[in-house]
Amino acid sequence: xxxxxxxxxxxxxxxxxxxxxxxQKSYHHDKKFSLISFSLxxxxxxxxxxxxxxxxxxxxxxxxYGNPFEIISKNKLSKSSAARVLKKIDEIKKKNNIQxxxxxxxxxxxxxxxxxxxxxxxxxxxxxxxxxxxxxxxDDVKKDFSKGHKxxxxxxxxxxxxxxxxxxxxxxxxxxxxxxxxxxxxxxKTRSDETWLEMEKMVLEKKGFMxxxxxxxxxxxxxxxxxxxxxVYYFSSxxxxxxxxxxxxxxxxxxxxxxxxxxxxxxxxxxxGRSKTLFELENKNDTKVYNVEKFKSSFGGKKKxxxxxxxxxxxxxx
Numbered sequence: 001x002x003x004x005x006x007x008x009x010x011x012x013x014x015x016x017x018x019x020x021x022x023x024q025k026s027y028h029h030d031k032k033f034s035l036i037s038f039s040l041x042x043x044x045x046x047x048x049x050x051x052x053x054x055x056x057x058x059x060x061x062x063x064x065y066g067n068p069f070e071i072i073s074k075n076k077l078s079k080s081s082a083a084r085v086l087k088k089i090d091e092i093k094k095k096n097n098i099q100x101x102x103x104x105x106x107x108x109x110x111x112x113x114x115x116x117x118x119x120x121x122x123x124x125x126x127x128x129x130x131x132x133x134x135x136x137x138x139d140d141v142k143k144d145f146s147k148g149h150k151x152x153x154x155x156x157x158x159x160x161x162x163x164x165x166x167x168x169x170x171x172x173x174x175x176x177x178x179x180x181x182x183x184x185x186x187x188x189k190t191r192s193d194e195t196w197l198e199m200e201k202m203v204l205e206k207k208g209f210m211x212x213x214x215x216x217x218x219x220x221x222x223x224x225x226x227x228x229x230x231x232v233y234y235f236s237s238x239x240x241x242x243x244x245x246x247x248x249x250x251x252x253x254x255x256x257x258x259x260x261x262x263x264x265x266x267x268x269x270x271x272x273g274r275s276k277t278l279f280e281l282e283n284k285n286d287t288k289v290y291n292v293e294k295f296k297s298s299f300g301g302k303k304k305x306x307x308x309x310x311x312x313x314x315x316x317x318x
Contacts, residue, residue, distance in 0.1 A: 005039065005046075005048050005072075008046070008048060008072065008074060009048060009050060009072060010228045010229065010230055010231075011230050011231075012070065012072055013070075013231065013233070013271070014207075014226055014227055014228040014230070014231050014232065014233045014271070015067060015233065016050055016064075017207065017226075017228045019198070019201060019202050019205060019207050019208075019226075020202075020226060021065050022198055022201070023195060023198040023199065023202070024065035024066045024067070025065060026192060026194040026195045026197075026198050027066065027191055027192070027195050028054070028065070028066045029192060029194070030056065031054050031055065031056045031066070032054070032055040032056070033052045033053070033054055033055075033065055034052060034053040034055070035051075035052050036051050036052065036053060036092065036096075037049060037050045037051045037052075038051065038088060038092075040081075040084065040085065040088070042078075042080075042081045042084060043078055043080070043081055044075070045073055045074055045075045045076075045077070045078070045081060046073065046074040046075075047071065047072070047073045047074075047077070047081060047085055048071075048072040048073070049069065049070075049071055049072070049085065049088075049089070050064050050069060050070070050072070051063075051064060051069050051089075051092070052064055052065055052069075053096055053098070054066065059099050059100075060096055060097055060098045060099055061098065061099065061100045061101065061102065062089070062092065062093065062098050062100070062101040062102065062103075063101070063102040067102075067104075068102040068103060068104035068308050069101075069102065069103060069104065070103075070104045070105070071085055071103075071105065086312055086313070089101070089103075089312055090312050093312065100310055100311070101309065101310065101311060101312060102124070102308060102309075102310065103308065103309040103312070103313075104306055104307075104308055105306065105307050105308075105309065106304060106305065106306055107126075107305050107306065107307050108305065109303075109305050111305070112126055112278060112279075112305060115307045116279060121307075121309065121313050121314070122309055122310045122311035122312075122313065123279065123281065123307055123308070123309060123310070124280075124281050124308045124309065124310040125277065125279060125280050125281065125307070125308040126277075126278040126279040126305070126306070126307045126308070127274050127276060127277045127278055127279075127305075127306055127308075128274070128275050128276040128277075128278065128297070128303050128304070128305055128306075129271070129272070129273060129274055129275060129303070129304045129305075129306060130271075130272040130273070130275040130296055130297055130299060130300070130301045130302070130303060130304075131231075131269045131270065131271045131272065131301050131302050131304065132144075132259060132269065132270040132272070132299065132300070132301035132302075133268075133269060133301070133302060134232075134259070134262055134263045134267055134268055134269060134270055135268065138259070138260065138263065141259060141300075141301075142256075143300075144299070144300025144301060145298065145299055145300055146297075146298035146299075146300070148298060149252055149298045149299060152248050152249040152252050153249055153252055153253065153256060155248055155249055157247055157249075159215055159216045160213065160214070160215055160247060160250065160253075161213070161214045161217075162211055162212070162213055162253060162254065162257050163211070163212045163213075163214070164209060164210070164211055164212075164257060164258075164261055165203070165209060165210040165211075165212060166203060166206070166208075166209040166210075166261075167203055167204055167205070167206045170200075170203050170204065173200075174200075174210070175196050175197070175199055175200040175203070175210075176196070177212075177219065177222070178196075178199075178210065178222040178224065178238070179193075179196045181219060181221070181222055181238050181240070182222075182236075182238040184240070185238040185239065185240060185241065186238070199224060199226075199235075202226050207226060207227055207228060208224065208225065208226050208227070208235075209224075209225050209227075209258075209261060210222060210223065210224050210225075211223045211225075211254045211257055211258060213239065213250055213254065215243065215247075220239060220240045220243050220250075221237070221238065221239035221240065221243070221250055221254070222237065222238055222239075223235075223236070223237040223251075223254045223255075223258065224236050224237070225258050225262075227262070227265075227267055229267075230267065230268050230269070231267060231268055231269040231270075231271055232258070232262045232267045232269070232270050232271065233271045233273070234255070234258070234270070234271065234272050234273055234296075237251065237254065239251065251295065255272075255299060258270070270301070272296040272299060272301065273296060274293060274296070275293050275294075275296040275297035275303070276293050276294075276297055277289070277290075277293060278305075281310070
């Protein structure tokens with residue numbers, strides 16, 4: 001069913017792409033996924049819900065391959081259409097003995113406080129996501145950067161070099177070089193070898209690229225970006241931390257180079273991902289996460305607001 005609506009779905013996010021789904025299956029190798037997506041036609045609107053049941057330790061959860069699921073509509077959802085979709089999800093929940101759901105919904109900035117009404121909604125998280133419009137000129141994109149980011153990017157370090165790798169110049173097993181660097185930085189193997197092979201597949205199938213950073217020809221960093229034919233997603237980075245003591249803009253320059261590359265390949269949006277957490281039911285107070293979000297937010301771009309529900313909301317605000 002999803003293949004039928006790929007053109008609509010992939011405009012929403014590259015995370016619905018089959019290559020990213022394959023990565024998610026490898027990442028969550030200890031979980032079982034059952035694809036139960038559905039679509040509805042209502043009031044001259046097409047509504048699509050990419051959906052999986054995730055089973056782990058005899059517990060069932062509704063999501064989409066380890067991520068929250070979304071309600072995608074060709075036109076704006078009406079109140080009656082939203083009610084119909086929620087009723088369908090509730091039927092699926094009851095039929096399949098679902099203990100938890102993870103539903104992602106885009107909201108407006110002025111609706112944030114409304115969704116914090118705990119008497120009406122089972123809200124898990126509310127956050128902001130940043131995305132840069134690649135159809136804007138590079139000068140206009142850079143104008144939206146924070147003052148601090150602009151200042152950092154003016155600094156030049158002749159000994160630091162950047163190299164973009166895509167399907168045209170990828171060297172066999174190059175992803176292992178990034179994997180080894182990631183292990184060196186994190187001091188811990190955070191995911192399986194299979195996930196790295198899935199990332200390699202993204203590059204080889206023209207849906208991923210890497211940025212390699214060297215200091216006097218010695219490897220010090222890597223970034224990875226995944227994309228479909230519409231949008232590019234900032235996937236991950238690893239940089240040897242000692243370099244941050246002496247160099248102020250390695251991460252900034254990697255992102256800027258990725259933006260330039262994405263513009264040249266005619267992609268529409270550069271999705272930086274979560275750039276500010278507004279609410280967490282379980283407050284993690286993670287300083288590292290806060291710093292990463294601040295770093296992403298400082299690249300400007302369009303801010304989109306999302307709420308994650310852990311149960312079916314009683315109603316949606318329109």
